[in-house]
Each structure stands twice: as structure tokens, then as C-alpha cells.
Amino acid sequence: MLRVDAERLNRIFCCELMSIGLSISDSTILVSNLIETSLSGIDTHGIRLLPTYISEFKQGGANISPVFRFENELLSSAILDADGANGVIAGNAATDKAIEMARKTGIGMVLTKNSNHFGAASSFTKQAANQRLIAISLSNSDALVALEGGTRPFLGTNPIAMTVPGLGDDCFELDFATSQISYSKVKYYLQNGIDLPQNWCVDENGSDSSTSQLYAALKALGGYKGQGIGLMVQVLTSVMSGMPYDHQLTHLYTPPFDKPRQISHWIICFNPEIFIRYEEFQSRVSELISEARINTPSVILPGDKEKASREERLANGIPIDDKDYDWVNELINKYE
Template sequence: MRRYDAEVVHAAMVALMRDRGISAAHAADVADALVDASLRGIDTHGVRLLDFYLKEIEGGRAKKQPSFRIHGDYPAAALFDADDALGVVAGAAAMREVIGRARKAGIAALAVSRSNHFGRADYFARMAAAAGQIGLVFSNSDALVVPFGGVVPLNGTNPLAMAAPGLDDDGFYLDMATSQTAYSRVLLALRHGLPVEPGLATNQEGQDLSHGGDLGALQPLGGIKGQGLGMMIQILCALLSNMPFDAELSNLYREPYDTPRQISHFMVAIEVAAFVDPAVFRARLSELLAQFRQSQPAGAAPVRVPGDPEREVEADRRRTGIPLAEEDVAVLSGYLAVERVAADHPDVAMT
């Protein structure tokens, strides 16, 4: 795959979305999140999603110009109505709101209703960390995970994320699903005729997929513990926002993309200064991370902490560029030339 400079890709994405009638601010939110994911090596949630998000808008699932509304009189808690916006746009707007509220109240939380797929949960948690706060982000999704000992999917892969700032650019960045593995990973293995490890997924008869058959559902992470985490996220997201349960949500890729999915999120920001000197917190967090990184490894590879693999990939891709598949290049065809972007969209920053 050919590699492209991240700034060029970002500018091309913004230019394409502006040509489709998406506001400059919302186009920047989408490009920021997707380029960030690709830079960090999470290509499944990176630039490749742009075409899908455009289809959501063109089909009517997501609104091009949503009108956000905030309900509730509590200073540190509210319901954020995303008005069927693109999930990335809704997530960024909601996190900015919760960061601002936490700055005043010490801690704040928002339940987000009427949203869509928002990509990587840790992207929004890291927005809080960049503001010197601790960020917690949760989202529900359509049911793909069976209960422990069950055969009917009732939980989504329901991700959770946490981000906390350390010294300089260091920090704790956790992003995880509550299923044993990613749905796309199992599909890819089946497509290439590769074996699926026992305990990851079930077939359509409810048996372990390692025995053969077509993919039915995923297993919960750690058995009953993962099931409980998935249910916890449904409670925080779907119940607090009065949105559908996971089992009532439509599949992400079900066409036509003309019906809002009513995905819900839950976001928390914690103002570190409300509890401890932020400088002390940052130093102690980096000390904690160092304890793990410097601990004795079981083999040749060093011990890592959440966020380290992505940080290493990002350092490489900022030097060498983001690898784009041919289909992703085709979506941006005509926009990847810096000269064209600069000429047609002088409002798009190239640096």
C-alpha cells in the first residue's frame, strides 16, 4: 500500500466533506478522529471509515447539519441529544461539553442519545487527558455477543475507554471491547480459511466456532465478567439516555443506510485539580507507568502499558506516512493532491 502524509490525508478528507456540504467544524472533527486512528495503527477505525460515514449521511441515517440539545438542570450531569449526528461529531461535541462542566464542577457526566457509530472510544477520552483531566467513555452497539453460557446475542461489543495525563506526552490510554475478540477479526479469519481459536466465537448453532460453521456471535471477555461489563455499559448508555437496548439496535452495515440507529454513549470527565495537585498527579502517573514498563519481562519482549503499541506505530507513521488501501485512495481521488486542496479550499489548513 502507498503511504500518504497525515496532514495531506487530513486536508483531503476535510475538502471532500466540505464539498459534500458538511460544515468545516464537523468535517474537521471527523478527519481529526479518523486520521488519529490510522496514525495509531487502528486502521479498522481510521480513514477507511470515511466512505461509510458519507454513506450514512447520503442515506439519511446521519444528519449533515444536526442540532444538538442539552436537557437537564444539574450543573455536572445532563442528557446530550445528538440529533442523529455522525457519531464522531456527536462524541467530540459531547466531550467538549463534559470537559467544560468538569472544569467548573470537578467532575461531570453526559449521557448521549440518538448518536451513531463513533469510532475509537479512547479518542474522546484522550480529549479529556489533553485538557489535563481524566476521561471515561462508554458506548453501546448492536448485539453481537452472547451471554456467558447462552446462545442468543444480547450485548454489543460495548467498548470502554479511559485516558489520564502523565508527564509531557505520556499517559495511560485504555481502549477495549467487552467481547473476547473483534467481530471483524473473526470474519477475516473465516474469509481466509484460517482456524478460529476456541472460546472466541460461536457458530449459528450456538457451538464453539472452532468446530466449524458460519459465524453466529462473539463470546464475552472473561466469561461472566465480560458479560457483566457489557451489561454495565448498556445501563450507563441505553438506560440513562432512554435509548434502545443492544438487542434492539440495527446492525452497523445493514443497508439501506436510511434509518437512525439510536446508539447511545456515556462520557465522564474528572478535573484532577479537584483532588490533587495536577503536577503531582502527572508525575506519579508516569512513575506508575514506569514501574510496569521497567518490570521484568517473561520473554524477550518488554512489558508494555495500554497505549504503548499505538504510540510506537504513531511515531513511525508520522515519519513514513499512513498506508492507504486502494479503495480508500479511490474515495479521496482528486483530493490527495495538496495543490488542489489549497486552491479549492483556502480555509483548510495544510500545517
Template sequence: MTEAAVARVREDDLQRFVAASLVAVGVDDEAARIVADVLVAADRRGIESHGVARLRWFYVDRIRNGRIVPRPTYTRVRETPTSLLLDAGNGLGHPASHHAMSATIAKARERGIAFAAVRNSNHYGIAGYYAMMALPHDMIGICSTDSAHFAVPTFGRTKMQGTNPFAFAVPAGDEPPFVLDFATTTVTYGKLEVYERKGLQLKPGWAVDADGNPIGDPAARHTGALLPLGGFGTENGGHKG
């Protein structure tokens, strides 16, 4: 197996390319810019499972086939001085989440704390991006989401759990901020996609086949499943996940 070629591109050029691709399928300029910023930020942080590699099949193709609305209408379903429930109109998750977090930060500036929930949305990239939006305001940011069922319970064979990530961002004065962004499965589903693309074997404890047996071939992910945080079995703490 030969090592894949590496192409280096300038960050601003990549952001412009992503934004232009989304504008071409009907997304407005500002929403396209936000999506581009989130995807490039993921790659910049080494989270290539959620970066620009997902642009076409996760966003552009889903807009083209009607699964995602390119220019949705946001509705503030319920709102208080410290909370917001936003209906995203089946649009892209990135601008909807950016909108919700921006509103939350504004509310928290007035009341000290605030929360928002987004419904009727789609995949939004890395959770850490939105948690980190609070840092320039000297605030603690928290972000979480659910996902489709990708994981089986310990010793199970039926997918019943999502990857359901959590992200926390805490300012630390003159020191770098504390940022924690993680899935509640051993790895994200996107990590398996990356390993299949690169022709790499999965690490032990990452995934199982349709019969619940550990797998190393990333292509088996199509019929298999992820494992809960901790890994395979009780010895690795899978049941604690």
C-alpha cells in the same frame, strides 16, 4: 494467497480526503474535520477496525441513504453545573461526542468533575479519542458507549449483548499518559471485518456460528456472533465477561 499491497499516504493528506468526502455529502466543514481527525487517529493508533476503512459504508453511505443526518441540530435536553444530556439530532457520533466532551471539560474546570451523556446519535469511532481529550487539561477522561447486539452470553446462541467499550485516559506528569480503550467482547466486530478483508483466520475464542460453535472463518460473522470478554466457555473466563 498473495499479500495485499500496502499504500502509504501522508497523514494530513488522508485527513483532508476524509473531510472532503464528508463535506461532499453535506456535512459542515468543522464536523467533517472532527470525523477525519478521529478516523485517522484510530489508524495511527493501530485500530484499523475503526479507521478510515469505515468512511464510506459506515458514514458516507448512511448519510446518502438517509440513516444519518449530515447537519443535525444539537439540543441540550438537560443541564446542571456538572452534567449534560445532549440530543445529537441523529447526526454523526464523532462531532456530537466531541461537543459533549468539550462541554464536560469546561464544566469540570469549574466544578472539579462533570459528566455528559449523548442520545440520538450514531457510531463515533474509538472511545479512547474522547477520553484523551481530557489529557491536555490535566484531567482524567472516561468514555463509554453501547452498541447493537453483536455478542452471545457464554454458551448462548442468541445475540443479547453489545461490544460496549470503555476508555480511560489518565495523565501521568512527565511520563506518557495511561490510556486504556477496550471492548467488553473478546474483540470488536470491526476486527472480524478486517480479518475478512485480509483473508485471515480468526483466533480461537473470538466468535461462534449460529449454533454457538467456535468459528475460524471471518465470513461466518454475518450469521454468527462475538463472545464476551474472556472468550469461549468457562475455562477461558467467558462467563466473567
């Protein structure tokens, strides 16, 4: 399998985005986000998304030169009208605003509307954690998940992420979809004719589907409780922003890519120092992590896999699988 150095990919991808009209700043924000996500091993939301994002830019689904407008702005909250921007770029702007408010008042919340797919939710919580803040981010998405007892997609995979800074490399870094499994993994099984494990999906009759070709919808994470979390995400995003619900959204990978998808995101940042001295907070987070490992050193805590992946891929390069090889190689040849 081909592996490519992260800095090399960064240069090439930025050149491609600037060639289609993106600013240096927006190109850097988007590419850095995707590469960092791939370094962390979250391949479904990393550089693999670039061709889809480029199609959105070229066909009008994502605004190449958006004008961001903050509305209903109070001391600790605001709404960002993203003007049809790429969701990663919009999410970055929303997070910067939430960080700014949290530094002034202790808490900052930004609801983003009129946006597109925003990549990995943890990208934005890590952005805030690097500024000594706790952050939670979430987004609605196109319907892929059936309600408990249902047979058709109604909820998106509606991700939730939270990052809490500790001492040094210690941090609590949670990022999960509210579906039992990601659509990307089911898509892989479909492409390779592999049967699905039980409890991942349902067929058109609402029964467990173990045959990838017959699945009708994903199952919610944790069944009835998980669907409640997915609905909660919708309330905090599309309901409050006035944007379409999950089942009204177009699919990320389904052309044409000529209209913004009107997705909503929500980010909250808060300063732990409104409750506790920051150094003591960091120490206690690290202490909690250490105590979790005392009796079971091999325990996997949120963020462990991502840290290990990042270390390995910084040393050996980001792996490029067969289905991404052609377009990555084409860009390498174009710009080198």
C-alpha cells in the same frame, strides 16, 4: 502497500465531506478524529469508516446539520440529544461540555442519545486528557456478542476507554471492546477463509467455532464477567437514555443507511485536583508507569502500541490496504 501522509489525507477527506454539505467545523472534527485513530494503529475505527459515514450522510442515516440540545442540565451533568448526528461529531460536543463542567465543579458527565457510531472511544478520553482531566467514555453498539451459554448475539462489543495524563508522553490510555475479539477481525478471517482461534466465537449450538463461516456470535471478553461489563455499558447508555438496546439496533455496515441508529454514549471527566495537586498526580502516574517497567522493560502497557504506531505512521504515512485502495485513490485523483 500504498502509504499516504496524514496531512494529505486530512485535506482530501475534508474536501469530500464539505462537498456533500458538512460545515468546515464538522468536517475538520470528523476527519481529524479518523486520521488520529488510524495514526494510532486502530485501523478498524480510523479512515476505513469514512465511506460508511458518507453513506449515512447521503442517505439520511446521519444528520448533516444537527441541532444539539442539552437537556436535564445540572452543574455537573447533562443529556445531549444529538439530533441524529454522526457519533464522532456528537461525541466531540459531549466531551467539550463535560470538560467545561469538570473545570467548574471538578466533575462533568454527559449522556448522549439519538446518535450514531462514534468511532474509537479513546478519541474522547484523549481530548479530555489534553485538558488535564481524567476521562472515561463508553458506548453501546449493535448486538454481536452472545451471553455466556447463549447462541445468538445479544450484546454489542460495547467499548470502554480511559485516559489518564502523566508527565510528558507518559499516560495511561486504555481502550477495549467487551467482546473477546473485534467483529472486524472476524470479518477479515471470513473474507480470507481463515479458521478462527478457539474461544473467540460460538456456533449456532453454543459451542466454540473455529470455522469462520459457521460462527454465530462473538464471545464476551472474560466470559461471564465480561458479559457483565457489557451489560453495565448498556445500563449507563441505552437504559438511562431511553434509546434501543443493543439487540434492537441495526448493524453499522448493513444498508440501507437511511435512518439514525439511535446509539447512546456516556463520557465522564474529572479533575484530579479535587483530590491531589495536579503536578504531583502527573508525577505519580509516571512513577507508576516507570515502576511497571523496572523488572520487565519489554512489558506492554496500555497506550504503548498506539504511541509506537503514531510515531511510525507520522514518519512513513498511513497504510492503505487493498480493500481501501480504490476509494482513497479515487478521492486523491478527485481533489489533487
